[in-house]
Amino acid sequence: MGLISRLAASADVPVFPVVGIGGRTAARSLATLGGIRVVDHPRAAVLMLLVGRPTRSLLRPLLAVHDQLSGPRCTVWWRTGRDGGDELVAALPAVEVLPVGDASALRRVFTELVNGARASDPPALDDIETTPWRGVGPYGQGGSGMTGGTPYGRPLVGRAPDPDGLQLDQLPLQVGPFFGPFPPGLVLHLEVQGDVVRHASLGENPFTRWPGDAPLGPLESGVFFDAVAEVAPVAGLELARARHHLRWASDALRLHGLCSPARRLAALAERIAPGDAELVVRIARQLGRSRSLASVMRGVGVVDPERHGLRQGIVARSTGVPEDARLSDPAYRPLGFEPIVHEGGDAWARFRQRLDEAAQALILAERAGERIRAPGPAVEGPRGALAAGAPSPSGQLLGILPELLVDQEWGDALTIVTSLDLDVEEAAHEVPAEASA
Amino acid sequence: MAAFGAALTVVLTVGVAVVVTVWLRTAIDPACLVASERVPSLGGGEPEVHAWSRYHVRYYAMALLFLAFDMEMVFMYPWAVVFVEEGLVALVEMLMFIAILLLGILYAWRERALEWA
Amino acid sequence: MTWSSPLAGVLLVGAVLVAGAFVVVVVDRAWGSIAAHQRVRVAALVAGPARDGALLLLTRPSTTERPDAQAWVLAPALVVAMAAAVVAAVPLSPGIAVADVDDGIVLIGAAFALVMVGVYLHGWSANSPMPLTGGYRFVALALSYEMPLALVLIAAALPAESLSVGAIVASQHDIWNVVRQPLGLPLYLVVGLGLATWGPLNMADGADLAGGTTAEVSGVSRLSWELARRSVLVAVAVVGAAVFLGGWQGPLLPGWLWMAVKTLVLVAVLTGLGHRVARIRLERFVVVAWAVLIPVALVDVFVSGALAL
Numbered sequence: 001m002g003l004i005s006r007l008a009a010s011a012d013v014p015v016f017p018v019v020g021i022g023g024r025t026a027a028r029s030l031a032t033l034g035g036i037r038v039v040d041h042p043r044a045a046v047l048m049l050l051v052g053r054p055t056r057s058l059l060r061p062l063l064a065v066h067d068q069l070s071g072p073r074c075t076v077w078w079r080t081g082r083d084g085g086d087e088l089v090a091a092l093p094a095v096e097v098l099p100v101g102d103a104s105a106l107r108r109v110f111t112e113l114v115n116g117a118r119a120s121d122p123p124a125l126d127d128i129e130t131t132p133w134r135g136v137g138p139y140g141q142g143g144s145g146m147t148g149g150t151p152y153g154r155p156l157v158g159r160a161p162d163p164d165g166l167q168l169d170q171l172p173l174q175v176g177p178f179f180g181p182f183p184p185g186l187v188l189h190l191e192v193q194g195d196v197v198r199h200a201s202l203g204e205n206p207f208t209r210w211p212g213d214a215p216l217g218p219l220e221s222g223v224f225f226d227a228v229a230e231v232a233p234v235a236g237l238e239l240a241r242a243r244h245h246l247r248w249a250s251d252a253l254r255l256h257g258l259c260s261p262a263r264r265l266a267a268l269a270e271r272i273a274p275g276d277a278e279l280v281v282r283i284a285r286q287l288g289r290s291r292s293l294a295s296v297m298r299g300v301g302v303v304d305p306e307r308h309g310l311r312q313g314i315v316a317r318s319t320g321v322p323e324d325a326r327l328s329d330p331a332y333r334p335l336g337f338e339p340i341v342h343e344g345g346d347a348w349a350r351f352r353q354r355l356d357e358a359a360q361a362l363i364l365a366e367r368a369g370e371r372i373r374a375p376g377p378a379v380e381g382p383r384g385a386l387a388a389g390a391p392s393p394s395g396q397l398l399g400i401l402p403e404l405l406v407d408q409e410w411g412d413a414l415t416i417v418t419s420l421d422l423d424v425e426e427a428a429h430e431v432p433a434e435a436s437a
Numbered sequence: 438m439a440a441f442g443a444a445l446t447v448v449l450t451v452g453v454a455v456v457v458t459v460w461l462r463t464a465i466d467p468a469c470l471v472a473s474e475r476v477p478s479l480g481g482g483e484p485e486v487h488a489w490s491r492y493h494v495r496y497y498a499m500a501l502l503f504l505a506f507d508m509e510m511v512f513m514y515p516w517a518v519v520f521v522e523e524g525l526v527a528l529v530e531m532l533m534f535i536a537i538l539l540l541g542i543l544y545a546w547r548e549r550a551l552e553w554a
Numbered sequence: 555m556t557w558s559s560p561l562a563g564v565l566l567v568g569a570v571l572v573a574g575a576f577v578v579v580v581v582d583r584a585w586g587s588i589a590a591h592q593r594v595r596v597a598a599l600v601a602g603p604a605r606d607g608a609l610l611l612l613t614r615p616s617t618t619e620r621p622d623a624q625a626w627v628l629a630p631a632l633v634v635a636m637a638a639a640v641v642a643a644v645p646l647s648p649g650i651a652v653a654d655v656d657d658g659i660v661l662i663g664a665a666f667a668l669v670m671v672g673v674y675l676h677g678w679s680a681n682s683p684m685p686l687t688g689g690y691r692f693v694a695l696a697l698s699y700e701m702p703l704a705l706v707l708i709a710a711a712l713p714a715e716s717l718s719v720g721a722i723v724a725s726q727h728d729i730w731n732v733v734r735q736p737l738g739l740p741l742y743l744v745v746g747l748g749l750a751t752w753g754p755l756n757m758a759d760g761a762d763l764a765g766g767t768t769a770e771v772s773g774v775s776r777l778s779w780e781l782a783r784r785s786v787l788v789a790v791a792v793v794g795a796a797v798f799l800g801g802w803q804g805p806l807l808p809g810w811l812w813m814a815v816k817t818l819v820l821v822a823v824l825t826g827l828g829h830r831v832a833r834i835r836l837e838r839f840v841v842v843a844w845a846v847l848i849p850v851a852l853v854d855v856f857v858s859g860a861l862a863l
Contacts, residue, residue, distance in 0.1 A: 007608035010601070014609075041478055041765040043616050043772045046609075061481025067473040070772035071614035114612060125473035154619070157490035169490040173683055179480025180764035187482070194493030195687045255761050257754065257833035260589035267590070292754065292832040410687060411835060414762040444653035444661065446560045447567050447642040452628075452635035454568070455778050459615075459627055462774040468614040475619045477682030478769055487620065488683045496694040499840060503697045506848075510704040513855075514660055517711040521862055528859050535852055542844055551841045 005115050012037040013110040016045035018065060019184035021207060021425060022081030023052020024220040026100050028247055031266040033103040040180025042068040046110060051078045053085035057206040061176050063124040066092060072113040072120035076106060084214045093121045160193065168193055177206050181255050181414050185424035197413050200405040202398060207428040216429050220244070224381035227373065228388055229432050234331050234373050235274060238365035242280065243269045244382040245358035248421050252351060255418050256296055277362035284355035297348035301404050301416035304345065308400040313384025313393045315420065318353040319345030325380035331373035335364050347419035383421060386431050394427040498550035502541065509538050563652035567638045574788030575781050577818065579603040582825040589829040607777055615773035622679040629676035633782035636665040636672065640789040644796045645720045647809040658719035659707045662793055666703060666749055669786055670696035673751060673758050676779060677767040688766030691836055692751055692758035698843035699748040705851035706738045710797045713862040723801030730800040734861070737854040739798045741847060746790035746824060750783055753828025760833055791820035
């Protein structure tokens with residue numbers, strides 16, 4: 001056992017990140033930490049890394065995911081942003097609070113678990129079958145209805161009409177807030193027939209802020225939200241925009257199976273500087289020429305600006321609508337800014353749009369130098385315009401997601417979810433009112 | 438015949454070895470999982486029904502086409518062995534056979550049987 | 555030519571599979587470092603599989619509420635056993651052929667077809683939506699690639715006038731099949747990716763299914779499944795080296811070393827493709843497989859048949 005433990009202790013630490021309020025930015029840095037491997041399903045992980053503050057509606061999924069980790073397991077908490085959440089986290093059996101971004105601390109906990117110095121966490125939920133075993137016969141069979149009772153605790157699936165004219169089984173799925181490929185916090189109630197999504201509806205936003213709750217944030221696109229009411233350097237905004245789009249591109253590449261180019265983009269996003277404009281232009285051109293990516297994303301999730309009511313924002317720009325809040329911003333006029341537009345409005349257009357805007361943002365950051373932007377006109381965030389009093393663009397995108405998913409095959413459905421670049425926490429966030437400056 | 442015996446021995450031994458390894462490790466440290474640890478993982482969601490269902494296998498038409506071509510494969514195996522002996526006649530005959538089956542693929546393609554896969 | 559002692563044959567095949575799986579992991583991670591523009595740290599790469607394997611041995615195996623426990627354990631065993639059957643049918647050296655049957659190509663085709671059953675069972679047994687979907691999607695892919703696989707192997711058997719892999723290797727003594735039948739090896743590599751559900755054809759374990767058939771396994775069951783997938787990739791490379799690259803033939807070096815080098819080259823090509831090409835859309839690929847790959851494979855068969863006459 002000693003040799004195996006020693007070998008295992010020097011393996012990459014498999015971590016399953018669970019993102020709460022204000023945790024998305026810190027969770028990004030996980031991808032660049034050495035010796036840490038981010039996994040997309042809890043059973044492959046040893047550490048559950050809670051980043052940020054949990055909410056009341058995230059508690060039950062959090063406990064469920066904790067129990068799905070295979071032993072030995074431990075929960076680690078990176079407390080980002082504001083305090084709070086202790087009473088919710090107390091429901092977990094044992095939580096280790098560690099400094100944010102500290103890889104060696106994670107490895108220390110991992111080594112202790114592997115060596116047996118630290119005991120594995122017991123399950124958080126009780127050993128109660130959620131649906132007791134009913135039925136007439138000894139195997140749960142029999143009873144009323146064609147499928148009888150509830151064999152082994154859960155009913156069998158019911159049928160629903162199919163576009164072929166057949167009556168086929170339709171599986172109701174609640175794909176929860178911590179599903180690997182989804183943005184954190186996205187809950188979708190899907191009815192799936194085979195691998196085709198027939199109905200989709202949004203679950204409640206787990207980051208909804210109730211009166212008396214602590215404020216949300218810090219958001220991943222917090223820089224843009226702050227710029228609505230405060231002065232901000234143009235170069236800083238454009239750098240944040242490039243970083244955001246590169247991080248998104250890294251997520252998209254990982255979803256499509258290109259994990260190593262995704263790692264490269266994630267590492268590049270963390271150390272981006274205005275001088276990297278040429279490199280990003282080259283990467284954008286290289287990825288834009290990739291035939292395999294084009295064949296996967298072309299024609300998937302076509303957004304129609306009139307039907308879906310998208311008048312501005314990056315998704316609208318990928319359909320050909322040249323609306324950009326930076327056009328009416330006096331700070332951008334001397335920089336020679338022209339909005340980039342793509343045609344088609346499908347996932348491929350959105351992919352190329354974001355890469356091209358990242359490259360353009362770096363060029364603008366280089367040209368801007370020390371220029372400052374005064375608060376007043378709307379800020380063009382990475383998803384759309386942020387103006388005081390107007391709803392955040394993420395909320396609008398969340399609204400059009402369910403109808404885009406209908407009758408999509410599973411892989412295409414995930415391509416669509418990723419291509420919209422959703423931030424569920426931002427959708428629950430209010431754009432701050434203008435400061436009296 | 439001895440070669441088949443050797444192949445069968447390899448297959449059975451390797452298969453049993455894998456099963457025994459998994460079983461041994463599970464027996465050393467049996468995992469008694471409670472109910473909440475056995476829930477199918479959906480990112481924190483609670484499953485309502487069993488996943489086993491009459492799954493809509495949309496590619497059933499393509500599977501039927503595959504059956505036809507599987508039979509053609511069976512005929513091509515012995516043909517490959519005697520092909521050089523028989524000469525051009527064998528080539529032409531197999532060509533005709535394949536052409537008839539290719540008509541089948543063409544028909545399936547036009548009827549969009551492949552697009553539901 | 556068969557091996558005198560069955561135990562030695564089993565050990566040889568087992569050693570080839572385990573060593574091959576190890577090499578696949580190392581080469582795959584090396585490609586990953588290159589594609590990520592990171593430094594290739596050789597010591598960490600070589601130690602990586604042992605470390606991750608040890609971690610998997612220590613982790614507790616998990617299960618779901620109502621799985622098919624027997625099928626779940628048998629699925630990786632079936633896949634590894636079929637990969638072993640394939641490696642056994644290939645002569646690894648002029649004097650060593652564990653089970654060089656007279657119809658090795660039929661045995662290889664049948665074994666690769668049963669791999670499909672194993673992958674599907676692995677997804678179905680868990681009684682969970684993501685693995686189930688992974689299994690069914692993989693079957694669509696598998697049905698589509700069976701035909702091109704059989705056709706390119708038959709095309710290679712034509713000049714040899716025999717279905718035995720040893721005869722096919724011997725028929726390449728003056729010119730390799732990769733030169734004589736240029737369409738064969740590229741087609742075979744595409745099919746090979748599908749056989750192991752690797753890279754662009756990873757329908758069973760993809761990231762869009764949050765791990766697919768591996769989403770509910772952990773511990774030693776996960777280890778056996780990962781070994782199974784990589785051993786199929788090794789088997790694909792071994793057969794490709796024998797049937798298209800001339801097998802153990804080559805100047806100067808001993809036969810087994812040539813086999814190892816050629817297998818390594820094919821493993822490198824297969825894993826490298828996994829880091830360059832995005833995962834396919836299943837419907838489009840099925841149409842391509844039936845409307846493009848099968849006609850190309852048929853052209854390959856008939857052209858090489860005409861040349862062999």
